[in-house]
Amino acid sequence: MQTTNPHAVLLASPGMGHFIPVVELGKRLATHHGFDVTIFVVAADASITKSPLFKPPQTPNPLNLVLLPPVDISALVDSTTSVVTQLMIMMREALSLLRAAISAMKSRPTALIVDLFGTEALATAEEFDMLKYVFITSTARFLAVTVHFPYIDEETEHKHRVMKRPLDIPGCRSIRYEDTLDRFLDPTNRIMNSSFTRVGMEISNADGILVNTWQDLEPLTLLALENEKFLGRVVKGPVYPVGPLVRPAGQSSKSEVMDWLDMQPMESVIYVSFGSGGTLSVKQTSELAWGLELSQHRFIWVVRPPVDNDVSANFFNVTNSHDGTPSYLPDGFYTRIRNRGMVVPMWAPQTEILAHQSIGGFFSHCGWNSALESMVNGVPMVAWPLYAEQQMNAAMLVEELELAVRPKIRPNTGVIRREEVAEMVRRVMELKGNEMRDKAKELQRSANQVLMQGGSSYNSLSRVSQECEVKLHHLSAMALGA
Numbered sequence: 457m458q459t460t461n462p463h464a465v466l467l468a469s470p471g472m473g474h475f476i477p478v479v480e481l482g483k484r485l486a487t488h489h490g491f492d493v494t495i496f497v498v499a500a501d502a503s504i505t506k507s508p509l510f511k512p513p514q515t516p517n518p519l520n521l522v523l524l525p526p527v528d529i530s531a532l533v534d535s536t537t538s539v540v541t542q543l544m545i546m547m548r549e550a551l552s553l554l555r556a557a558i559s560a561m562k563s564r565p566t567a568l569i570v571d572l573f574g575t576e577a578l579a580t581a582e583e584f585d586m587l588k589y590v591f592i593t594s595t596a597r598f599l600a601v602t603v604h605f606p607y608i609d610e611e612t613e614h615k616h617r618v619m620k621r622p623l624d625i626p627g628c629r630s631i632r633y634e635d636t637l638d639r640f641l642d643p644t645n646r647i648m649n650s651s652f653t654r655v656g657m658e659i660s661n662a663d664g665i666l667v668n669t670w671q672d673l674e675p676l677t678l679l680a681l682e683n684e685k686f687l688g689r690v691v692k693g694p695v696y697p698v699g700p701l702v703r704p705a706g707q708s709s710k711s712e713v714m715d716w717l718d719m720q721p722m723e724s725v726i727y728v729s730f731g732s733g734g735t736l737s738v739k740q741t742s743e744l745a746w747g748l749e750l751s752q753h754r755f756i757w758v759v760r761p762p763v764d765n766d767v768s769a770n771f772f773n774v775t776n777s778h779d780g781t782p783s784y785l786p787d788g789f790y791t792r793i794r795n796r797g798m799v800v801p802m803w804a805p806q807t808e809i810l811a812h813q814s815i816g817g818f819f820s821h822c823g824w825n826s827a828l829e830s831m832v833n834g835v836p837m838v839a840w841p842l843y844a845e846q847q848m849n850a851a852m853l854v855e856e857l858e859l860a861v862r863p864k865i866r867p868n869t870g871v872i873r874r875e876e877v878a879e880m881v882r883r884v885m886e887l888k889g890n891e892m893r894d895k896a897k898e899l900q901r902s903a904n905q906v907l908m909q910g911g912s913s914y915n916s917l918s919r920v921s922q923e924c925e926v927k928l929h930h931l932s933a934m935a936l937g938a
C-alpha cells in the first residue's frame with residue numbers, strides 16, 4: 457500500500473546523544489512537513505525501551521519507533537575496544553536487520569536518514585531507490601572536519617598531530633591542536649581512522665546533509681560547505697541547517713529535583729552534568745565537589761561513579777559517612793551542602809531542569825545536545841569538554857558565541873583544582889555572568905525564530921520535504937507505468 461505522504465526512515469545509532477535528536481527530527485518531519493516516519497533504533501540491549509524517552513510521540517502523521525533486535529557483539533570486541541569502534545561494529549551488524557525491515561515495509565519509504573554512525577546503511581537506500589540523507593547531530597564545524605578528513609595528507613596530519621600546528625579546513629576557521637578531535641590525538645588507531653575516512657566520503661556522497669545547527673550560529677562554516685571553492689567541492693548534495701532540534705521541556709513527571717528547584721531563587725542554581733557518558737576520575741570528582749562547595753552557589757550535580765573505581769550498580773549505596781555521602785565525595789559533603797546543593801545519581805531530567813527559571817548556569821561537558829539545550833533556554837555555561845568533538849564545541853561556545861568560560865587546561869589531560877572550579881562557577885553566576893547571559897538570551901531568541909514557519913531551519917526542512925515529494929511522485933509514476 458502506498459500513502460500520499462513521503463515516508464522517511466530514520467536510523468538512530470546507540471547512545472542518548474544520537475537517539476534524542478533523531479527522534480526530534482522525526483517529530484518535526486511528521487508534525488510540520490507532512491511525512492510518515494519510521495525510526496529504527498540500534499541499541500546495545502533492550503533496556504532503552506523502558507526509558508520514558510522511548511514512548512512514541514503523538515504526531516499528526518504516523519511516527520513509529522522500532523528497536524531493531526539487539527545483536528550480541530561480545531565475540532567481536534574485547535576490553536580494549538573503544539566505545540566508538542564498538543558503536544561502528546554494532547551499526548554494521550544491524551545493517552541486515554535494517555535491510556530486512558525496509559524490504560518488509562508495506563508503505564514504500566521515500567528517504568533514509570542516518571546519523572554519523574549509520575552511513576554504511578546508505579547503500580541500502582540506493583538498493584531500494586530511496587533518497588539518502590545524513591543527519592549530523594553535532595555542529596557544521598564538525599561536519600566540515602569530517603568531510604575534509606579524507607583529503608588530509610600525511611604531511612598536514614604530521615604538522616597538526618605531532619608538531620601541534622593548527623589544522624586548516626578550507627573556508628573555515630582553523631582548528632587549534634588543543635581543541636582538536638580525539639581521533640587526531642590517537643594516530644595508532646588505524647581502524648578508526650580508516651573508518652572515519654570512509655564515513656567522510658559517505659557523508660559527502662549523500663543526497664543531502666542535515667545539521668543540528670542554524671544559519672546565524674555558524675554562517676562562515678555553512679558557507680564553506682556550500683562554496684565550490686572550499687568544501688562545496690567535495691560535498692555532493694546541499695547542506696541543510698535544521699536545528700536547534702532539542703527535546704522540549706515538560707515531558708517528565710514531577711520529581712524531587714524539580715520540587716527543590718521550585719523553591720530556589722530565580723537564576724540562582726548552576727546545573728552540573730557531563731552528558732550520558734561523561735565520567736571523571738576520582739581525584740577530579742573530589743576537586744569538583746570541593747570547588748562547588750567553595751563557590752558558595754546553589755547547584756544540582758548529576759553524579760556518576762568515578763572511572764577509576766571498581767563500580768557496580770549498587771555503588772551509590774556504598775557510603776563512608778553518616779550522612780549518606782558516597783565514598784568518592786569529600787566526607788560530610790551532603791551535610792555541608794544541605795539546602796544549597798542537590799546531588800542526583802546517574803540521570804536527571806535535563807531539559808526540564810535547564811528550562812526552569814531558577815537555573816542560572818550550566819556546567820557542561822559540551823556534548824552538542826547539551827550545548828543546544830543551554831542556548832534554547834538562554835543559559836550561560838562553564839565549558840568542561842571531555843572527549844570526541846567536545847573541545848571544538850567548547851572553543852566555539854567560549855570564543856565565537858561568548859556564552860561560556862572554560863578551564864585553562866583540557867579537563868582530560870590533568871586535574872582542575874577546586875579553586876579554578878569555584879572561580880569559573882562565580883564567573884558564570886556573578887562576574888561575567890550578565891554579559892554571557894545576554895549573549896545566551898540573544899541566541900535563545902534566534903533559536904526560537906529559525907524554527908518557526910518561514911524561519912531558516914524550518915525552510916531547510918521544507919526543501920528536504922519538497923525533494924521527497926518529487927521522489928514520491930517519481931516512484932508513483934514508475935509504479936503506474938510498470
Ligand code: UDP
Pocket residue numbers: 471472473474476703729730731732733734758802803804805806807822823824825826827829
Ligand atoms: N541527558 C539527560 N539527563 C542526563 C544526562 C543527559 O536528559 O542526566 C540528555 C541531555 O539532555 C541530552 C543528551 O542526554 O539531550 C546527551 O547528549 P549530549 O550531546 O549533550 O552528550 P552525550 O551524552 O552524547 O555525550
